Amino acid sequence: MEAQSYNTFDFYYLLSIWAKELSGDFNKIVELTNASEELLQSKKVNPERFDHRYNKFIQVYAHLRAKKLEEGIRLASLYESSFNPSSNNWFAFMENYTLLALHAKQYKIAHTLLHKVLTNPFIKKITKMAQERWSLFEAYLNLVAPQEDKPFKWKSLTQNVPSYSKDKEGFNVAILILQVLYYVDMMDTEALEYRMEALKKYAHKHFKDSFSERSRIFFKLLNLVVKADFDYIVAQKKGESLYHKLQNTNPPGDAYAEIEIVPYEHLWELIIKRLQLREV
Known part of the structure; x- marks a missing residue:
């Protein structure tokens, strides 16, 4: 001035x-x-x-x-x-x-x-990609805060296998994680095993740098849930150190990095809470 x-x-x-x-x-x-x-x-x-x-x-x-x-x-x-x-x-x-x-x-x-x-x-x-992002926002919101009077139709998203193009990397991660979260909520072991395998392949192929550190940690937490056979006490205990690591790992600072639709910490808390409610 x-x-x-x-x-x-x-x-x-x-x-x-x-x-x-x-x-x-x-x-x-x-x-x-x-x-x-x-x-x-x-x-x-x-x-x-x-x-x-x-x-x-x-x-x-x-x-x-x-x-x-x-x-x-x-x-x-x-x-x-x-x-x-x-x-x-x-x-x-x-x-x-x-x-x-x-x-x-x-x-x-x-x-x-x-x-x-x-x-x-x-x-x-x-654009089509922008429309797809809004579909993902809708799906994540209905996962964390479902509206009983407006049930969300999950079929298309849970059956969709994303293409692994580089320009849609964060988009693919969001879809795969959403699918796993949905099947964890349904406690569908067979579908989960298939999706977890898809996650492993994706992680092995794409998560090779610090950009993906938070996603890598969260994938490990999701895998713990399956290995714990949906026992929230076992999952919570074994996942404690990973959860703290996630809390201490900042999102990538790049202005153009993909933003988590719902923070991974919130998703992990949601998983534990819903598994706990199923055992009540």
Whole structure:
């Protein structure tokens, strides 16, 4: 701002976000976008030139990645009306909003957002991969917070075997994990053995670097459940050290890394809780 030039501010703003994304410093992006929004509101930057929608989008995304979930939800609620529901940007914004709600265990909010997205007629115009992501969001939400009056149809997802293309790596992981979770919930040993074998093959082929460390740990926890024959006490005890390791392993810092739809810690807690309830 010292240069009193909008172009200087804009270059600094964009380069700062780019640099912090590369280093995975999302807390700094939160600070930068918060400050930029304040400058916009006080009219210290030109509102006709500053891309306020981009700032709002990045601000909400940075809150998600920095795990500032409650504040992120508050901002997303305020900013939703800034995006046209017929645009791709609205659907992209709603992905981050929904992930914030899922990560914060605000499942009622997540159901409301999901309904808004799935009933938006323009969903047919977004890319096929984006539509598939929304199908996964719906499936995960119905796994962790099912609605009794609206039973979810699992058949297509549980029978689908994902293709192992590199550009859909995180997508494939989410599908395979979801399938295993579903069969754990059903206590279907035969189907589980098949899916666990698919997980092992996938892990052996793709999980060869630190990018996949959290998924690798969670796969081991899932395998423990099968080996424990669904005994929650055995699974919980044998999985304790892995669970603590998972808690101490941060998600990849890369700005373009796949985000867990529901954090693995929450899924593990859900598995133990449901296995425990079956033994009551």
